[in-house]
Amino acid sequence: MKVAVFVIGLVLLVIGLLGAAYGWFVATGLETTHAFACGPGGPGEPYPGWCAALLSSASGYRTFAYGMVALFSVGVVLSVAGGIMKDVPSAPTMMMAPPPIPPQGALHNCKNCGRSMPTTDRFCPSCGTAQW
């Protein structure tokens, strides 16, 4: 689940980045073309319709680039969230990992009855067998 969020976030991030770069690149190219072909030095008074089309498609691509930036942001948030979520479940696992046996000195089992007892006790508290 968290891995899926992380991967989706990463995919959105990459798509957003590429889309934004593409949209921005095309928009800038169209605007440059417009400035070059339709600018003060370009065709004169009868303002050609394709110049207006060029400008409007440039702004369309610019809007597209902004949308892709938003997608990129969503991707960043998702992948970060996925990364954080990945750490949360691993923490309780780590907390359960520490040994449940408290280190109250070394223990062993009585060789006669099997009762758990401290190695420091010579005689088994249950059956009294000498351990060493």
Ligand SMILES: [Zn+2]
């Ligand atoms: Zn015993």
